[in-house]
Amino acid sequence: MQVPQDLKYQKTDEWVKIEDGIATVGISDYAQDALSDVVFVEFEVDPDDEVEAGGSLATIESVKAAAEVVFPVSGKIIEVNQALIDKPEILNEQPYGEGWLVKLQIADDASLDELLDAAAYEAFCQER
Amino acid sequence: MFTPHTKHDVEVMLKTIGVEKVEDLFSEIPSQFRYPELDLAPRLTEMEALNELENIASANATTKDFISFLGAGAYDHYTPAAVDNLLQRGEFYTAYTPYQPEISQGTLQAIFEFQSLICRLTGMDVANASHYDGATAAAEAVILAYGHFRNKRKKILVSRAVNPEYRETMRTYMQGDESIQFLGDDIETGIAPDLQKFIDQIDHNTALVMVQYPDFFGRIIDYKPLIEKAHEYGALVAVACNPTALALLTPPGDFGADIAFGEGQPLGIPLSFGGPYLGFFALKNELLRKLSGRLVGETTDVEGNLAYVLTLTAREQHIRREKASSNICSNQGLMTLAATIYLSLLGKHGFKQVANLCYQKAHYAADQIAGITGFDLVDETTPFFHEFVIKCDEPVEEVLEHLMHHEILGGYDLGQAYPELKNHLMIAVTEKISRDDIDYLAGVLSEENHG
Numbered sequence: 001m002q003v004p005q006d007l008k009y010q011k012t013d014e015w016v017k018i019e020d021g022i023a024t025v026g027i028s029d030y031a032q033d034a035l036s037d038v039v040f041v042e043f044e045v046d047p048d049d050e051v052e053a054g055g056s057l058a059t060i061e062s063v064k065a066a067a068e069v070v071f072p073v074s075g076k077i078i079e080v081n082q083a084l085i086d087k088p089e090i091l092n093e094q095p096y097g098e099g100w101l102v103k104l105q106i107a108d109d110a111s112l113d114e115l116l117d118a119a120a121y122e123a124f125c126q127e128r
Numbered sequence: 129m130f131t132p133h134t135k136h137d138v139e140v141m142l143k144t145i146g147v148e149k150v151e152d153l154f155s156e157i158p159s160q161f162r163y164p165e166l167d168l169a170p171r172l173t174e175m176e177a178l179n180e181l182e183n184i185a186s187a188n189a190t191t192k193d194f195i196s197f198l199g200a201g202a203y204d205h206y207t208p209a210a211v212d213n214l215l216q217r218g219e220f221y222t223a224y225t226p227y228q229p230e231i232s233q234g235t236l237q238a239i240f241e242f243q244s245l246i247c248r249l250t251g252m253d254v255a256n257a258s259h260y261d262g263a264t265a266a267a268e269a270v271i272l273a274y275g276h277f278r279n280k281r282k283k284i285l286v287s288r289a290v291n292p293e294y295r296e297t298m299r300t301y302m303q304g305d306e307s308i309q310f311l312g313d314d315i316e317t318g319i320a321p322d323l324q325k326f327i328d329q330i331d332h333n334t335a336l337v338m339v340q341y342p343d344f345f346g347r348i349i350d351y352k353p354l355i356e357k358a359h360e361y362g363a364l365v366a367v368a369c370n371p372t373a374l375a376l377l378t379p380p381g382d383f384g385a386d387i388a389f390g391e392g393q394p395l396g397i398p399l400s401f402g403g404p405y406l407g408f409f410a411l412k413n414e415l416l417r418k419l420s421g422r423l424v425g426e427t428t429d430v431e432g433n434l435a436y437v438l439t440l441t442a443r444e445q446h447i448r449r450e451k452a453s454s455n456i457c458s459n460q461g462l463m464t465l466a467a468t469i470y471l472s473l474l475g476k477h478g479f480k481q482v483a484n485l486c487y488q489k490a491h492y493a494a495d496q497i498a499g500i501t502g503f504d505l506v507d508e509t510t511p512f513f514h515e516f517v518i519k520c521d522e523p524v525e526e527v528l529e530h531l532m533h534h535e536i537l538g539g540y541d542l543g544q545a546y547p548e549l550k551n552h553l554m555i556a557v558t559e560k561i562s563r564d565d566i567d568y569l570a571g572v573l574s575e576e577n578h579g
Contacts, residue, residue, distance in 0.1 A: 040417060044278065059451065066451075 009121035199556020236436035250388035251381025252410035259407025262391030267301035273336035281335035289343035346515030375483035396470025406463035420454030486514035490557035
């Protein structure tokens with residue numbers, strides 16, 4: 001299981017990468033493996049939407065289950081990864097790369113404190 | 129009274145829950161409401177009851193007793209006897225929800241065939257296992273479009289030439305959400321066949337544009353300009369269609385509709401005073417995940433045999449309740465089966481022949497009636513299918529009353545739903561109407577005029 005060191009994580013298996021006030025959000029390697037083959041991604045938001053941490057980001061359907069993805073941070077949506085609509089399998093192949101879900105302008109840094117670092121997330125996954 | 133419990137069973141149950149007698153279970157209900165005196169007729173034997181019911185039923189007239197020119201959404205077509213015969217086979221009276229493919233192959237295959245037939249008729253990619261009727265299918269189109277834009281687009285544009293009952297049902301379905309606006313079906317926008325005033329109302333806040341094909345007045349209108357404009361603004365387009373007409377007309381899928389739905393009653397389902405009917409609903413692949421209800425797919429089992437299963441129920445309440453957009457299931461299972469048998473029996477050519485007969489006879493009728501003083505064909509230029517509008521010099525009520533005395537159901541009084549169309553009579557003609565029937569109608573109408 002890959003858990004890149006430079007990312008922050010949520011117990012609901014989203015990762016977030018912060019660069020210059022912009023957050024990129026995706027799902028972890030653990031999550032894609034647990035879901036198995038992803039067949040459909042339905043986004044719940046559009047660019048320019050104001051979103052709250054904990055709000056619904058997308059629904060990911062795999063051959064086994066349908067999972068909700070929630071926002072780890074609050075902010076304004078800049079971009080939604082449209083490539084996943086035609087090729088949802090990217091989520092399985094590159095959960096940390098091409099398989100990112102959305103980019104957003106972070107509203108405030110407060111919500112970041114709640115997130116886990118790589119070591120804490122890895123420990124959390126191993127307990128499951 | 130039939131009850132599966134013995135006296136002993138009841139005693140044990142009462143004792144278990146600590147109650148003395150059954151009546152005690154209702155002690156919460158104020159005593160004056162507990163055992164109200166019911167004003168019922170004295171009891172009858174089976175023979176007496178049957179007699180009485182038959183007497184009541186014989187006060188009704190059916191389309192067997194009258195020549196019917198009534199349409200306006202439900203049509204009196206001929207149903208081959210084999211439809212009812214096959215429909216009544218006990219094998220089809222199983223629990224209607226075929227969750228278990230291993231014991232439901234027959235039902236699943238019938239639904240799959242129905243979906244395939246609807247797709248071919250409408251020119252769409254996917255159809256579901258049915259809705260209650262055309263009106264509720266219309267409401268589902270609204271829900272789908274509203275959800276598709278994540279409740280951000282608030283405007284539903286509905287043509288005034290969409291069945292008034294469909295429009296009423298849509299509004300009822302959505303009355304819980306006051307932010308949704310139904311527009312486009314006011315008198316001011318009107319029913320002009322060029323639709324310009326209607327098309328002008330499409331904007332970036334429009335989620336859905338709904339039209340009917342042929343429209344409520346039977347007219348066949350080219351919706352391409354409307355659909356182009358709607359798509360330019362990113363809105364979805366739903367087309368309510370008459371399935372019989374689709375045997376002759378370009379299907380809505382071919383001219384760009386996103387959703388095609390309609391009333392399936394003309395497909396071998398009796399008029400039955402309004403139900404049970406059958407709603408059909410089909411759409412383009414891009415909207416597949418938004419489709420409510422059941423969907424049956426064809427696959428192979430572990431041994432490689434052809435098999436049918438429920439598939440892709442993304443909007444179903446038993447999969448993800450909070451994401452469900454509808455409570456629709458496999459629904460009108462038996463009516464679906466009737467339509468499937470009807471279409472299969474008639475075949476492509478037979479069904480076309482039915483549609484063609486309707487078309488030809490309706491046009492003959494329109495010509496005959498338009499030739500009578502006091503009755504004018506309202507629209508002489510717009511093509512129509514099997515229904516047309518006549519303006520009468522006399523009040524329609526009186527015309528219909530007169531026809532009724534001659535065992536003719538003359539048609540639909542448009543003034544009922546359209547105040548601007550007082551004295552307008554809508555006449556539908558199906559393959560069941562003969563040339564003699566039409567000549568007889570024309571004769572009685574001439575007499576009406578002179579009498």
